[in-house]
Amino acid sequence: MKKQKLRSNLITYGIVLAAYVIVQALIAADSLSSMMKGLLVPLCVYVVLAVSLNLVVGISGELSLGHAGFMCVGAFSGAFFSKCIQDVLTFSPLRLLIAMLIGAAVAAVFGILIGIPVLRLKGDYLAIVTLAFGEIIKNVMNIFYVGIDGAGFHFSTQDEFALNLAADGRMIISGPTGITQTPKDATFTAGIILVLITLFIVLNLIDSRDGRAIMSIRDNRIAAESIGINITKYKLMAFTISAALAGAAGALYAHNLSSLTAKKFDYNTSILALVFVVLGGIGNIRGSIIAAVLLTALPELLRGLSSYRMLIYSIVLIVMMLFNWAPKALEWRERNLGRFFKTSPNK
Amino acid sequence: MKKFAKIAALAGVSVMMLSSTALAGDTFKIGTIGPLTGAGAAYGNAVMNGAQIAVDEINEAGGINGAQVEFKAEDDQLDEEKAVTAYNSLKDWDMQILLGTVTSGSCLAVSTEAAPDADNIFMLTPSGSQKDCIAAGDNEFRVCFSDPDQGSASAIYIGEHGLAEKVGVIYNSSIDYSKGIYATFRQEAEEQPFEIVAAEAFTNGSVDFSAQLQSLKDAGAELVYLPFYYDEIAVVLKQAKDMDFAPIWFGVDGMDGLLTVEGFDQSLAEGCILLTPFSADAEDELTVNFVTKYQELYGEVPNQFAADAYDGMYILKAAIEKAGATPDMSASEISDIVKVAMTEISVDGLTGTGMTWNADGEPSKSPKTVQIQNGVYVGME
Structure with missing residues (x-):
């Protein structure tokens, strides 16, 4: 059993590494289109987002609809740091690393703050409250004005003029426009490293004592409580780790685009992450990766079909759903592809 | 399943066929990026339609410097990230000049990509009005007034x-x-x-x-x-x-x-x-001609976005002719000479007469004022 798990985990790492090697080879051979090159970092971001959400939805069994909110917090705090420090610290990989750590830390704090009241709820109620929290984070970021000048930072929730910046001052966050001209530090290599770290954390957590405790709460709360498992602690642990990883993904995202606005992180993005998780198989980490890559890249690759691409995208969603969850399809898979698609050991 | 595979293969082939490019070097390839689906689609489609009318007119009249113009619009769904992807896919199409993007948010994201220290692709946004959205480089200009x-x-x-x-x-x-x-x-x-x-x-x-x-x-x-x-x-x-x-x-x-x-x-x-900048009820020949064509082709009265895009295409024509650019040049070569020519031209269009540009990319034109009288726009002094 243990060996099988290890093998499955190694395959997951292997897929990511193989993808990295193949892409690097294609870039070296100059046969990768500009569009695919541009998609590489977003793909990593969405993979991390999906895997981290899977920790909450699949492993801890809580339906969260506010994941984009944590990504938003991470993105803004990371980009904020880079904007402040960009003239002082010019070594971009280090700057990105610190920005991601800050993004993760700030998102983790928010995860704890939100998790404490929210995790007392279950099922639908939890989903609604997390949805609301995601929206609150987005709307608060939307009215933030922060500038810097010789005298230090100036904050306002009104407008740029309320900051009273000195002549040499510059805006860092300007309300609905968000943060612009963040240094473009994100690279595919950094993205892949973040994906590997995320996988390492999540897969190890699942296989650890804590992970088993978290899953026992998911499977039977009363039984778990009766054997002395601290439910709040373990739920909060999964929730916070997930938020921190989403925050790191957000920071990576922010360093890939020169324009970061809070409106990007609305519930649509949260739902998108949930779609990745559900289609990839709840609790199936490898599935999340594949679903995130496929569903992010597909609409872009189908650009040639202009307006039909939305139709095809929807059809793909339905087909994937059937392929993954319909009993007959599962039976067919078992019979024909049993060797390749083992049912996840985590389920 | 076999049938499915067949359909999939067919779809794959058609994707490849659609994305195959014409012979490089004999046409100017001009792209635009805007929301063609979802929220804000009215803006993106207006720009696409307005520009298309100008392209057809230009091609009919013999093109720019004797070369025909190819025009392609990509969808960004009002999303900065998708705008960059759309921009990259236009680059794969060998776009030489960008008449975009339509909205300010996307413009902010794309402008850093098109700036001289990155791809160096000349960019003229018809309707990106936010102050900083053409600030990333000196090869970025706009048709509309900034906010x-x-x-x-x-x-x-x-x-x-x-x-x-x-x-x-x-x-x-x-x-x-x-x-x-x-x-x-x-x-x-x-x-x-x-x-x-x-x-x-x-x-x-x-x-x-x-x-x-x-x-x-x-x-x-x-x-x-x-x-x-x-x-x-x-x-x-x-x-x-x-x-x-x-x-x-x-x-x-x-x-x-x-x-x-x-x-x-x-x-x-x-x-x-x-x-x-534009009122569809104006009675000068240029506006009447444009509004009639637009209504014929798309069945609605054009808004200012369409007018900005129409003007934008003619502004590009004037700048390319002034610079003497030819379609066999690379995007970067075109950008270097057209950005100089932009500050030397003066264009009469739907959204202003005698429009000129400064090196920051801002247009100089007198704003039009109209008053609503008896349910129609009437131009004011």
């Missing part, structure tokens, strides 16, 4: 024409557009012979403006400046009527569209003055 310019142009107009001495303002504090215009309006107003007696804000989704209106009424505002979008302006006008508050209403390009609001009593809009 701040609209604010100062309004203040100058009100001051010079002595429309009022006491001015009130209502603005939407949750959108950049409105706040940006209000900010420069306030700045410029200090130089002008009128006084801002009250400025009231509201946020997205407001439906009751009576508190703001009451405050302006109490302050004795003779003219009220409304730098936000027409759907909210319609509500403001209705509520002002209900409380017998009848100042002069002054709007900017966001007011354009007021007469198309469903269920809106058009008599409320009588006398409203708005600063707009």
Whole structure:
């Protein structure tokens, strides 16, 4: 059993590494289109987002609809740091690393703050409250004005003029426009490293004592409580780790685009992450990766079909759903592809 | 399953066929990026249609420097990240010049990619009005007024024409557009012979403006400046009527569209003055020709986005001809010479006559003011 798990985990790492090697080879051979090159970092971001959400939805069994909110917090705090420090610290990989750590830390704090009241709820109620929290984070970021000048930072929730910046001052966050001209530090290599770290954390957590405790709460709360498992602690642990990883993904995202606005992180993005998780198989980490890559890249690759691409995208969603969850399809898979698609050991 | 595989293969082949490119070097490849589906699709499609009309006219008349123009629009779904992907896919199509992007947010994201220290692709946005969205490089220009310019142009107009001495303002504090215009309006107003007696804000989704209106009424505002979008302006006008508050209403390009609001009593809009670069009711030959063609092809009256894009294409033509660029040049070579030519040309178009550009990329043209009289726009001095 243990060996099988290890093998499955190694395959997951292997897929990511193989993808990295193949892409690097294609870039070296100059046969990768500009569009695919541009998609590489977003793909990593969405993979991390999906895997981290899977920790909450699949492993801890809580339906969260506010994941984009944590990504938003991470993105803004990371980009904020880079904007402040960009003239002082010019070594971009280090700057990105610190920005991601800050993004993760700030998102983790928010995860704890939100998790404490929210995790007392279950099922639908939890989903609604997390949805609301995601929206609150987005709307608060939307009215933030922060500038810097010789005298230090100036904050306002009104407008740029309320900051009273000195002549040499510059805006860092300007309300609905968000943060612009963040240094473009994100690279595919950094993205892949973040994906590997995320996988390492999540897969190890699942296989650890804590992970088993978290899953026992998911499977039977009363039984778990009766054997002395601290439910709040373990739920909060999964929730916070997930938020921190989403925050790191957000920071990576922010360093890939020169324009970061809070409106990007609305519930649509949260739902998108949930779609990745559900289609990839709840609790199936490898599935999340594949679903995130496929569903992010597909609409872009189908650009040639202009307006039909939305139709095809929807059809793909339905087909994937059937392929993954319909009993007959599962039976067919078992019979024909049993060797390749083992049912996840985590389920 | 076999059938499915067949369909999949067919789809794959058609993707490849559609994305295969024509022979490079004998046509100018001009791309645009905008929201063609989802929210804001009206803007993106207007730009696509307006530009297409110009492209067809140019090609019919023999092209630019004897070369035909190929035009392609990519969808960004009003999303910055998708805009960059759309930009990259246009690059794969060997785009030489970008007539985009349509919206300011996407423009901010794409402008860094197109800047000289990155790809160096010449960029002319028809309608990206946010102040910083062409700030990333000196090869970026715009057709429309920037938001701040609209604010100062309004203040100058009100001051010079002595429309009022006491001015009130209502603005939407949750959108950049409105706040940006209000900010420069306030700045410029200090130089002008009128006084801002009250400025009231509201946020997205407001439906009751009576508190703001009451405050302006109490302050004795003779003219009220409304730098936000027409759907909210319609509500403001209705509520002002209900409380017998009848100042002069002054709007900017966001007011354009007021007469198309469903269920809106058009008599409320009588006398409203708005600063707009384009009015479809103008009677000069150029506008009439454009509006007729647009209506024939797309069945609706073109808005300012379509006009900006139409002008944008002709501006590119003028700049390319001035620079003497040829289609066999790379995007970067074209960018280097066209950006110089841009500051030397003067273009007459739908949205202004004698338009010129400075090196920052900002257009210089006199704003048009129109007044709503008997339900139609009438040009003002």
